[in-house]
Amino acid sequence: xxxxxxxxxxxxxxxxxxxxxxxxxxxxxxxxxxxxxxxxxxxxxxxxxxxxxxxxxxxxxxxxxxxxxxxxxxxxxxxxxxxxxxxxxxxxxxxxxxxxxxxxxxxxxxxxxxxxxxxxxxxxxxxxxxxxxxxxxxxxxxxxxxxxxxxxxxxxxxxxxxxxxxxxxxxxxxxxxxxxxxxxxxxxxxxxxxxxxxxxxxxxxxxxxxxxxxxxxxxxxxxxxxxxxxxxxxxxxxxxxxxxxxxxxxxxxxxxxxxxxxxxxxxxxxxxxxxxxxxxxxxxxxxxxxxxxxxxxxxxxxxxxxxxxxxxxxxxxxxxxxxxxxxxxxxxxxxxxxxxxxxxxxxxxxxxxxxxxxxxxxxxxxxxxxx
Amino acid sequence: xxxxxxxxxxxxxxxxxxxxxxxxxxxxxxxxxxxxxxxxxxxxxxxxxxxxxxxxxxxxxxxxxxxxxxxxxxxxxxxxxxxxxxxxxxxxxxxxxxxxxxxxxxxxxxxxxxxxxxxxxxxxxxxxxxxxx
Numbered sequence: 001x002x003x004x005x006x007x008x009x010x011x012x013x014x015x016x017x018x019x020x021x022x023x024x025x026x027x028x029x030x031x032x033x034x035x036x037x038x039x040x041x042x043x044x045x046x047x048x049x050x051x052x053x054x055x056x057x058x059x060x061x062x063x064x065x066x067x068x069x070x071x072x073x074x075x076x077x078x079x080x081x082x083x084x085x086x087x088x089x090x091x092x093x094x095x096x097x098x099x100x101x102x103x104x105x106x107x108x109x110x111x112x113x114x115x116x117x118x119x120x121x122x123x124x125x126x127x128x129x130x131x132x133x134x135x136x137x138x139x140x141x142x143x144x145x146x147x148x149x150x151x152x153x154x155x156x157x158x159x160x161x162x163x164x165x166x167x168x169x170x171x172x173x174x175x176x177x178x179x180x181x182x183x184x185x186x187x188x189x190x191x192x193x194x195x196x197x198x199x200x201x202x203x204x205x206x207x208x209x210x211x212x213x214x215x216x217x218x219x220x221x222x223x224x225x226x227x228x229x230x231x232x233x234x235x236x237x238x239x240x241x242x243x244x245x246x247x248x249x250x251x252x253x254x255x256x257x258x259x260x261x262x263x264x265x266x267x268x269x270x271x272x273x274x275x276x277x278x279x280x281x282x283x284x285x286x287x288x289x290x291x292x293x294x295x296x297x298x299x300x301x302x303x304x305x306x307x308x309x310x311x312x313x314x315x316x317x318x319x320x321x322x323x324x325x326x327x328x329x330x331x332x333x334x335x336x337x338x339x340x341x342x343x344x345x346x347x348x349x350x351x352x353x354x355x356x357x358x359x360x361x362x363x364x365x366x367x368x369x370x371x
Numbered sequence: 372x373x374x375x376x377x378x379x380x381x382x383x384x385x386x387x388x389x390x391x392x393x394x395x396x397x398x399x400x401x402x403x404x405x406x407x408x409x410x411x412x413x414x415x416x417x418x419x420x421x422x423x424x425x426x427x428x429x430x431x432x433x434x435x436x437x438x439x440x441x442x443x444x445x446x447x448x449x450x451x452x453x454x455x456x457x458x459x460x461x462x463x464x465x466x467x468x469x470x471x472x473x474x475x476x477x478x479x480x481x482x483x484x485x486x487x488x489x490x491x492x493x494x495x496x497x498x499x500x501x502x503x504x
Contacts, residue, residue, distance in 0.1 A: 161386035164386070168397075
């Protein structure tokens, strides 16, 4: 019997009982599996990480790190790992606990070599099914991504061509054209520009969904990005009569992230804070860090978001009804993009808002371990 | 200029060619078109225009750059290598990011670079300046 080609890594057996290790090794080797045995949790876990093991057999009661803890940590290394628990103290409670920890199956000692082989074969099957299911999920996602990319490009170039016709028409015939006609051309151009912005956001969000936007994991300093982003939007801020204030401390520790994605995230938050502000208002960017995380907040002094709408602002295509969105243009995808970037980088984004006082969006990301 | 300046537009999109042509003709330039990289190169070689507006051509992004490289570096287009090239792209991205080059290799850069939608006054100003050189 040979192991299937898709298998990755050896089966790792972790048991403090030397006789049991020998028995498992012999039984599984005879069945054609690559097996490695370890006497304690830490050395087994180290090997799981190195070898990318997909199936483990763990004794529940071991001195030092117990079996439950080993499984928990192994799941953290590989969330798809199939764990089989063996124990000399089988009770309903331990079985239930093992299953809750994410163990796939439970084998009470003593067991025969055949019993072990049957349970391992079942575990292997389960592991391969999980791999196949994952592959299908990814394939489907890739297809969705391909579709949205295709559609967007198909829409983008004709719209771009229309935009240029309108621009040239306006440039060449602007003054000689009846006022009404010029107004129509201006409106058409504005609508085309908005459609192009939506398509641009679709393309962005499909990249985020495909996990292809925040691909880098490098230390990124908010104190370097913030002045750059505020500078980029200085003209817009001025036209809205909004003052931008950079209060990110110079010694703020770096976050782990992708500089391009984080630039897009901060840019979206700053644009919103300017756009939904009041004339004479302020946009304030602050940051603070604790041992594990860095929080960056962007506050505005605008009209705020009603409490019943706050939970929806991160939903795709949602734009707050009534006052705050009125008279502004937007694609309704800026905040979903921010949320997806933050989550992709193992972080989160929160909103604190009071009508008529303003809104604060806070992005919380893990600190870079190098510092 | 004493004679009318001649401009060649190389772009695979018919509508972009039409509107760019109208724009440039409106400024009094004589305009010809090349609907593909290959035809554009042939036209550049035969007509020796005073300036080329070259689209990056997103259907095959390498095409625009191949034309650029051929005009600037291939001996067969030797005399054409001095024709100023204004490159236009619908990609809002630095071309160096689009085609990352190994360290130490210089990116062949056009004489000017614009992204669509064109800022018409800036574009025309740039074309005018280059033709005066």
